[in-house]
Amino acid sequence: MSLLSAHEVSFAYRDRRVLEDVSFTLDAGEVLGLVGPNGSGKTTLIRCLDQILDPEGEIRLGGRSMRSMNRTEIARMIAYVPQNSSTTSSSTVFEAVLMGRRPHLRWSVSEEDKQKVSEVLSLLGIDEFASRRVDRLSGGERQRVLIARAVAQDAQVILLDEPTSALDMRNRIEVMSLLTRLAEKRRLAVVAAIHDLNLAARYCHRLLILKDGRVLGEGTPSSLLTSGMVRAAYDVEAVVKDEMGVPYVVPISPSDDGVEVI
């Protein structure tokens, strides 16, 4: 039985359909990359999966329908890392990560909770700035704090909305390999919306390509990423190379020749 499954999930903002019959399954230990052009519904799908939005269709978590779960139950099983990592919070890193324990604690913070936070900080390599303020961290550091909070939440599923978009090359690689390691070692299911196809191809076990709210394709990066698929998804002519078994997409030009560039 899969850990997370979506069956014909659809969502509309008022009368604008953003998702249409999206279905997929995800097992523990897997990283699923959501890719697709801007406005294809990646963020909306992530929000639907965490029930931040209430979609049509069915999402099951550990075999249970999410509709039958209350917010705290969902929070104990699914953690969410939002897209915009800018924060006005002036809390310390330790406190920000401690916030991930909220679904589990009552009012006071137990030694176990603090221990958990310490472990996660150490795991993500951010223990050295545990007492610094979150709003004074760099983009990469802050992204790690947000992921640390999600890990501290002890959820089986982590949803991330473009976790690498604000990061430099090194931080992108580090964050993605961290997610892959977390998924494999802790048997977590990770869903990440990613813009960079090559990053997604290298670090995700499977990809789900969305276009106009529909699933254009789903499968392993090497089976899915072809020049035809890139054209269909992005309207871009591209060459797809093979770099040691991992597909590597080199975009050439927009497919539509109608646009004249001076």
Place this chain on the structure above:
Amino acid sequence: MMTDTGRQEYARLTEKRVLFIIGLILLLIALAGVAVTLGSADLSVADSYLAIFAGLFPGSVDLPDRMIESNAVGIIWGWRLHRVLFAIVGGFGLAVAGTVMQGVLRNPLASPFTLGIASAASTGATIAIVLGAGILSGSFLVIGNAFLFAMLAAAAIYGMARLRGMGSETMILAGIALMYLFSAITSLLQYLGTAAKVQEVVFWMFGSLDKSSWPKLGIVTIFIVTITPILLWRAWDLNALAEGDEVAKSLGVSVERSMAGFMLAASLMTAVIICFTGTIGFIGLVAPHITRMAIGTDHRTLILASGLVGAALLLGADCLARVLIPGAIIPVGIMTAFLGIPFFLYLFMRRRDA
């Protein structure tokens, strides 16, 4: 081991927070001790305290003749003590309300005033004063109207919070719009009113503790003592909301319901205080900021500490208001504005820097 640094720092921070709260309580006791000795009646510090004990334990203290002649017990218990306690409770409530509003709306400029609640109370009071119309009569005419209108503004905010997709910035903008609307109504009524009525309105809007009394103190205290523990109990929700609606939701908070509940509680606290005092500005804005700078953002301690800072600020401002010009009492609302405006500007500058 590296991992212990974070825990040790957190333990230190927790200790600092507890010490800050204890320090504030001691400061407040000292300030209240000074405040009861201030006033136009010529009572020494020792006589003031003797009068407090004489009132607390009637018959157990032998009062000197001079105190009996000067009606020291009557002055302390009839005039000063409830005013001092009202400053403490009122300052506490306004600061807690401000803390909650800033937390829920994630905006350091949110307060009962920027959200239009105080302006609405002023409009209610002005209708009572200028037109003589209101829901209650007699001495409660103005108070009743001020409370009703403050709660009307609160209900509007509550309604907005319940609407799906109403973000915090939209709520603040709506609050500012409410503030202007009620200010315009107040101005219109002042334009239509007689000079004497307008003067009365202006005095009400200054904000003052002059009209405090034991029954009023009792009413305000009941509200504050009932609402504050509920807010403290839900402090984790406030902490989560401060991280953003989506994050709060993903951490298990029922965002719409929580926001509406918090706004209602904060508005109720504000309304019940300012209907008795008039507009006392900036406590709700300044106290949470001072406290956040001192002990950080965990609402489990921030609410209480901010309330105590607010109490100390209002009591301190009232003491200053009573001694600054000998023989005259400056309305405390003016004093808090004098203290608050430089801070307000400082906040703007800081935000620009950020």
